[in-house]
Amino acid sequence: MVFNRELIDGILLRRYKRFLADIKLNDGSFITAHCPNSGSMKTCKEPGWKVMVSDSNNPDRKLRYTWEIVHNGNCWIGINTNLPNKLAEEAIKNGAIKELQGYEQIRKEVKYGKNSRIDLLLSTGGRLCYVEVKNVTLVEDGYYQFPDAVTERGLKHLQELTAEVKAGHRAIMLYVIQRSDGKRFKPARHIDPKYARGLTEAVSEGVETIAYRADVSPQEIKIVEPVEVLL
Structure with a gap:
């Protein structure tokens, strides 16, 4: 996914x-940007770190800028949780996610379970594959x-995926990792044991359960390789 506008440098x-998020731009101005991430953002939000924001150029928006990426001194980290679904769809279409090849159709945000929507529903004939996507930072x-x-x-999403398997369908939990300074993936038991x-x-x-890492840069974010999952 290539950013459609040049990102703007700043300091968190x-x-x-x-x-x-309050940010000082490199031109010396101060802005409050939209932070498109509802998580704790642990290990992603230290004051003084370099960040980059996108400019909506939309005068009707309450917050003109959106915080997109942050640099921790080692690598860029993509913090926008609106992007992983797009990244996953793009990667499936270009063949980067080997486990999800061979399907003729991809539908997005399809209703299923109890008042839920599956991120991606892959299908070929009568074969269905439910793909739930999570952002990892x-x-x-x-x-x-x-x-x-x-x-x-x-x-709840895990329980609904399990129900689809019991109904005879394929179900995938896909973790999209938007940084490059780790080695393997595992659930954060110390944060949410349930x-x-x-x-x-x-x-x-x-x-x-599969995990894929994306390369993150000021120009684009692109899924590039699988990461080993440990349970």
Whole structure:
């Protein structure tokens, strides 16, 4: 996914109220940008880190700028949780996610389960594959980890994927990692033990779990390689 506008450099001052970030741009001006991430953003939000924002050029928007990426001194990290679904769809179409090839159709945000929408529904004839996509930005002890905060919604999604497997369909939990300074992926048991147990149970019932890392730069974000999953 190539950014459709050149990103603007700045320095993070603070992230607060979940969706707000105060940033000093390189031209010396100060802005409050939209932070498109509802998680804790642990390991992604240190004051003084370099960030880049996109400019909507939309005078009707309350917040003109959107925080897109941050640099921790080692690598760029993509913090926009609106992007992983797009990244996954693009990667499936260009053949980068080997486990999800061979399907003729990709539909997005299809209703399923109990008042839920599946991120991507792949199909060929009568074969269905339900793909739930999660954004990964947390790295601790060299491991990519999810979630970075307790997620009852995430646990519900695992249960709904399990129900689809029991109904005879294929179900995939896909973790899209938007940074490059870890080695392997595992659930963050110390943050949300219920989710970690739920993931193990879902896998035991036939839900497939895969993780892929994306290269993140000021020009584009692109899924490039699989990452080993440890449960």
